[in-house]
Amino acid sequence: MRRISTLLLIACCLIIPAYAFADDDLAYDLGSRAAEVGMDLLKFEAGDGNVLALTNAGHAVIKGKTTERALTGLSEKTGLSNGDNNLFQVNRPSWKPLWFYFYNKDSGMAAYMEPDPEFLSMSIDQRESLPADKAFSQVSLIVADLDSMLANPNDGNTTFNRKKFGGNEFSLIGISNSWAAGADYDFMNAAAFHDHLCPGINSGYLIIKYVAKNLPITNAAAETYIDIGCPNWCKEDAFQMIWDSTPGKNSMFVMALSPEDEKTLTAKYGTRPAGIIIRWNDGAKTGKGLALGFDFDIVSKETGVAEWTGPAWAPKLIQDIGMMEYTDRPEAVVTTLKEFDVDEPLLAKLKTAGNNPYKVLGMM
Ligand SMILES: [Zn+2]
Structure with a gap:
C-alpha cells in the first residue's frame, strides 16, 4: 500500500x-x-x-x-x-x-x-x-x-x-x-x-500640489494627511496613491454632501467645497486643517469647454490635458475656505458618521 x-x-x-x-x-x-x-x-x-x-x-x-x-x-x-x-x-x-x-x-x-x-x-x-x-x-x-x-x-x-x-x-x-x-x-x-x-483625478492632483505649498509635511516620521472627503469624488483616488492616505489606515473618511449643503457652502464661499485635509502628527496628537474649495468653472472657461457644442466625448479629455497647465500654480483653482487647528476631540467629530464636518467647523 x-x-x-x-x-x-x-x-x-x-x-x-x-x-x-x-x-x-x-x-x-x-x-x-x-x-x-x-x-x-x-x-x-x-x-x-x-x-x-x-x-x-x-x-x-x-x-x-x-x-x-x-x-x-x-x-x-x-x-x-x-x-x-x-x-x-x-x-x-x-x-x-x-x-x-x-x-x-x-x-x-x-x-x-x-x-x-x-x-x-x-x-x-x-x-x-x-x-x-x-x-x-x-x-x-x-x-x-x-x-x-x-x-x-x-x-x-x-x-x-x-x-x-x-x-x-x-x-x-x-x-x-x-x-x-x-x-x-x-x-x-x-x-x-x-x-x-477625468478632470476629477486632475483636481485631486492639483489639491496635492496646493497642500504641498500651503500645508507641507514638516516631520516625515510623525505626520500624515487625513482626508475628510466631503464631498468625495475622483480626487480621493489621487490621495490614496500619492499620499498613501487610505480608508483602511484611518487616513481617509469619505461622505456625501447633500446638494442643498453644497449649494449653501458654494454661495457663501464663492467656490465649490472640495473636502478637508488635515496634516496630523500622530505623536503629538495635534494637527492643522484646511477646508478647501475647487473651482471647476475657471477650468471649464480656461480650457474652452464652458459652452461646448462639439462631440460629447471631447470636453473631459480636453480638460484632462488643459488642467496640466495648473500644476505649478494650483492656487488658480484651489482655495482655502478655512484654516484651523485640530486636536483629538475635533478629529473624532470630523470623522464620525452622521456629522457634517462643515457644521462641526462652524462653516455653516
Ligand atoms: Zn474619475
Missing part, C-alpha cells in the same frame, strides 16, 4: 508541474504576442521612447489565474517598463477581459487588442503553431491623438460609438494623451489606480 501511494506521489509530481507550467505560461505568451502585434502595427523597435503600453494584466484573471506574467512577456519584447514611465497597469475588476494597448506619441496612433477566448483554451502546441496576431479576437489600429481626433470628429465618433478599444476608449485616450503631454510618473500612477483619467 505504501509502495502504491509512493508511486502515485511520484507520478503526480511528474504530471502536475507540467500542467502548472502550461497554465503559467499562457499570460506570458499573451503579453509577448501583444508586444509583437503592437510593435508591428505601430512600427516601433524595442525601447522606443515614443511608445506607452497600458494593460490590465495582473488585475485580469484568466482560467482562475492572475495574469501578471503578461507584463514580463510584454516588457521583455518591447523594452517598455514601469521603471521607465512607459508601462502602466491600469486598474480593472478581476472579471473584466484582459486587454493590451500601445500608443505611439510620434504618430498619434494606438493599437488595442483583447485575447480570443478560443486561444485561451488551446494547448501549448496549438498555440505555438499560430502567428502572434491569432491570439486576439479584437485588434484595433486607430488615431488616438486628441488634436487629430478633434480635427476629424467623425473618426472619434466611430472610435467611441463602435467601442474600438473594447469600451475602454475614454480611459485609454485620456491616459495616453496626458502621458504624451508630459504627465509625471506619480500622476500616471494615480490615473492607473483610478482606472481612467
Whole structure:
C-alpha cells in the first residue's frame, strides 16, 4: 500500500508541474504576442521612447489565474517598463477581459487588442503553431491623438460609438494623451489606480500640489494627511496613491454632501467645497486643517469647454490635458475656505458618521 501511494506521489509530481507550467505560461505568451502585434502595427523597435503600453494584466484573471506574467512577456519584447514611465497597469475588476494597448506619441496612433477566448483554451502546441496576431479576437489600429481626433470628429465618433478599444476608449485616450503631454510618473500612477483619467483625478492632483505649498509635511516620521472627503469624488483616488492616505489606515473618511449643503457652502464661499485635509502628527496628537474649495468653472472657461457644442466625448479629455497647465500654480483653482487647528476631540467629530464636518467647523 505504501509502495502504491509512493508511486502515485511520484507520478503526480511528474504530471502536475507540467500542467502548472502550461497554465503559467499562457499570460506570458499573451503579453509577448501583444508586444509583437503592437510593435508591428505601430512600427516601433524595442525601447522606443515614443511608445506607452497600458494593460490590465495582473488585475485580469484568466482560467482562475492572475495574469501578471503578461507584463514580463510584454516588457521583455518591447523594452517598455514601469521603471521607465512607459508601462502602466491600469486598474480593472478581476472579471473584466484582459486587454493590451500601445500608443505611439510620434504618430498619434494606438493599437488595442483583447485575447480570443478560443486561444485561451488551446494547448501549448496549438498555440505555438499560430502567428502572434491569432491570439486576439479584437485588434484595433486607430488615431488616438486628441488634436487629430478633434480635427476629424467623425473618426472619434466611430472610435467611441463602435467601442474600438473594447469600451475602454475614454480611459485609454485620456491616459495616453496626458502621458504624451508630459504627465509625471506619480500622476500616471494615480490615473492607473483610478482606472481612467477625468478632470476629477486632475483636481485631486492639483489639491496635492496646493497642500504641498500651503500645508507641507514638516516631520516625515510623525505626520500624515487625513482626508475628510466631503464631498468625495475622483480626487480621493489621487490621495490614496500619492499620499498613501487610505480608508483602511484611518487616513481617509469619505461622505456625501447633500446638494442643498453644497449649494449653501458654494454661495457663501464663492467656490465649490472640495473636502478637508488635515496634516496630523500622530505623536503629538495635534494637527492643522484646511477646508478647501475647487473651482471647476475657471477650468471649464480656461480650457474652452464652458459652452461646448462639439462631440460629447471631447470636453473631459480636453480638460484632462488643459488642467496640466495648473500644476505649478494650483492656487488658480484651489482655495482655502478655512484654516484651523485640530486636536483629538475635533478629529473624532470630523470623522464620525452622521456629522457634517462643515457644521462641526462652524462653516455653516
Ligand atoms: Zn474619475
